[in-house]
Every structure is written in C-alpha cells, then in structure tokens.
Amino acid sequence: MSLSVWFRVIRVKFLLASVIAVSLGLAVSYWKAQNIDLTSAVITMGGVVALHASVDLLNDYWDYKRGIDTATKRTKFSGGTGVLPEGLLKPSIVYRAGILFLVLGSLAGVYFVALYGWIIAAILGFAIISIYFYSTRIVDSGLGEIFVAIKGCMIVLGTSYIQTQFITATDIAAGIIAGTLSSFVLYITSFPDHDADKQKGRRTLVIVLGKASASKVFWAFPAVTYGFVIGGIASGLFPVFCLLSLASSFFALDAGRKITASINDEKEFLSVMKSTLLFSRITGALFVAGFLVSFVADNYG
Known part of the structure; x- marks a missing residue:
C-alpha cells in the first residue's frame, strides 16, 4: 500500500483550499493585532x-x-480519485481513515473550545456534523456549494478568532471571499459528473440549474x-495591497470564455476546470499576500 495511493x-492538491483559508485567517489576524501565536x-x-482530508x-x-464513481469518467479534476474502483484500497479502510481524520481534527478543535469557549464550539460543531453528512445528505439536497462556501468562511473566522479572540467585519468579508473561491472549484468540477450524479440521486447546483444555465452562473463567483x-479596500476593511489578487483575472476570463462552448466536450472542459x-488558488494566495505586504510596508517601509 503505497503512500502515493493515500x-x-x-x-492532496485540493487540500490547498483549506491551507489558503487558514493562511488568510492568520494573515488577517496578524494584520489586525500585529502578533501571532505560532x-x-x-x-x-x-x-x-485533517477535517478537510476527512470529508474527502x-x-x-x-x-x-452509491456507484457514482463507477459511472463517472475520471479526470484530473473530477470523477473521484478512482482508488476504490481500481481496488487499490478497501472501502472499509478508507471509511475508517475518514473517521480517524475527523476525530483528529475534532480533537484540535476541542483544545481550542477549552481555551476560547462557545464560538469555537459552534464552528467545530458545524464542521463535524456537516463533514459526516456531506456525502449522504448535504449533496443530495443541492446544498453542497453552500456548505463549502460556509466551511471556507468558518475556517477564516475560527482561525482569526483563535489568534485575537474577536471577530470583525474584515474577518467576515475575508471569509466570504475564501468560501466563494472554494465553492467555485466544487461548482465547476461538478459539470463533468452531471449525468452520473443525477442518475444516482445527487443534486448539485449544476443539476438544479441545468448545464446551459449553470454555465452562465459561472461569472457570479469571480x-x-x-x-x-x-x-473591502474601498471601505477600509482590507489594505490596498489586496488589489494584488486582481492579477488572477486572466484565469477567470480564460475559463469563462470557453465554458459555454465546452460543457459537452470533455477534453475542452479540462481546460476550463484547470483555469x-x-x-x-492564485486569487486566494495573492489575497493573503496583500495583508502580509501591507504589514511589512506599514512596519518596515
């Protein structure tokens, strides 16, 4: 059983969404409080x-x-990992690993609940319940994208609260950005799985809207x-250096230009998902960088 299979x-490449969200929460709190507890x-x-690994x-x-992974065509970005259909791991082992990561992530949360109380408890409770029921209840009700958006926002809020013990409008606005970026990836990667998901009773936003209409909703995320x-910059919630995040617009324009014509072309849609x-990821990373650059400019410029 090789490490590469695990x-x-x-x-692993999708865990970066949570890494960026935590980094954003740390960057925001560092910018606010000029300090960080390592x-x-x-x-x-x-x-x-650990919690992100659990849900995956x-x-x-x-x-x-449910037979979804055996009905989809796997790509680099969609269709599942293929590990179970290929027999590389036993389903029971993957399930137990998911529960183990859920427990490990929860223990980290319990530590902070003991230190900081009910706000972290509420965030942790939401995380545990939604992670466990994500694949059996949430995605069947058409709430998958909303869950991912809330999850991304909660990560930023929780991370910042742990560092500063208060939540500001800056945290909330930054959390909405992180959540939207994460939800965007889930949204776009559900296009190729439309038929298999629908056949097996899953309800993604793409299924609810239909591919043609969903392709037009693409622009709502950027x-x-x-x-x-x-x-946020105009209202003073974010430093002006957060304008760095606009440098990623090329990728949104590239994907948006191709999406309508390629929704039924698997090969062409790979380019849309990649962009x-x-x-x-680049928008999130540059947004984090905006806070760090501002801190450096304010203190060492």
Whole structure:
C-alpha cells in the first residue's frame, strides 16, 4: 500500500483550499493585532487539514458505495480519485481513515473550545456534523456549494478568532471571499459528473440549474470575489495591497470564455476546470499576500 495511493485518495492538491483559508485567517489576524501565536497557528492548520482530508475520504467512500464513481469518467479534476474502483484500497479502510481524520481534527478543535469557549464550539460543531453528512445528505439536497462556501468562511473566522479572540467585519468579508473561491472549484468540477450524479440521486447546483444555465452562473463567483475585494479596500476593511489578487483575472476570463462552448466536450472542459482551479488558488494566495505586504510596508517601509 503505497503512500502515493493515500495522497491520491485524500486529494492532496485540493487540500490547498483549506491551507489558503487558514493562511488568510492568520494573515488577517496578524494584520489586525500585529502578533501571532505560532503554536496555535500550527494546531489550527493541522486540525483544519485533517477535517478537510476527512470529508474527502468519506466522500470517496460514499460515492463508491452509491456507484457514482463507477459511472463517472475520471479526470484530473473530477470523477473521484478512482482508488476504490481500481481496488487499490478497501472501502472499509478508507471509511475508517475518514473517521480517524475527523476525530483528529475534532480533537484540535476541542483544545481550542477549552481555551476560547462557545464560538469555537459552534464552528467545530458545524464542521463535524456537516463533514459526516456531506456525502449522504448535504449533496443530495443541492446544498453542497453552500456548505463549502460556509466551511471556507468558518475556517477564516475560527482561525482569526483563535489568534485575537474577536471577530470583525474584515474577518467576515475575508471569509466570504475564501468560501466563494472554494465553492467555485466544487461548482465547476461538478459539470463533468452531471449525468452520473443525477442518475444516482445527487443534486448539485449544476443539476438544479441545468448545464446551459449553470454555465452562465459561472461569472457570479469571480464577481462576488472581486466585488468583496474591491469593496473591502474601498471601505477600509482590507489594505490596498489586496488589489494584488486582481492579477488572477486572466484565469477567470480564460475559463469563462470557453465554458459555454465546452460543457459537452470533455477534453475542452479540462481546460476550463484547470483555469478555474488556478483562479481560485492564485486569487486566494495573492489575497493573503496583500495583508502580509501591507504589514511589512506599514512596519518596515
């Protein structure tokens, strides 16, 4: 049983969304308080990554049990990991690993609940319940994208609260940006799985809207993201250096230009998914960088 198989089933490249969200929460709190507790930051990162790995493992397990992964065509960005259909791991092992990561992530959360009380408890409770029921209840009700958006926002809020013990409008606005970027990736990667998901009873936003209409909704995600960035800067919630995040617009424009014509062309749609993923990750990373550059400019410029 090779380590590469575990990296594959955990979907390591998608864990970056949570890494960016935690980094954003740390950057915002550092910008606000001019200080950071490194031990808490490491525990937060480890706990959040464990919880993210848990939802991916449990999703792979339930998609295999429901026959979704065997009905989809796997790509670099969609269709599941292929680990269970290929027999590389036993389903029971993947399920137990998912529960183990859920427990490990929860223990990190319990540590902070003991220190900081009910706000962290509420965030942790939401995380545990939604992670466990994500693949069996949430995605069947058409709420998958909303869950991912809330999850991304909660990560930023929780991370910042652990560092500063208060939540501001800056945290909330930054959290909405992180959540929107994460939800965008889930949204775009559900296009190729439309038929299999629908056949097996899953309800993604793409299924609810239909592919043609859903392709037009594409622009809502970068619009919300950039709208909050620009609005946050204009209102003083974010430093002006957060304008760096607009440098990723090329990738959104590239994907948006191709999406309508390629929704039924698997090969062409790979390019759309790749550009969307790059837009999400680069925008998030540059947004984090905006806070760090501002801190350096304010203190050492």
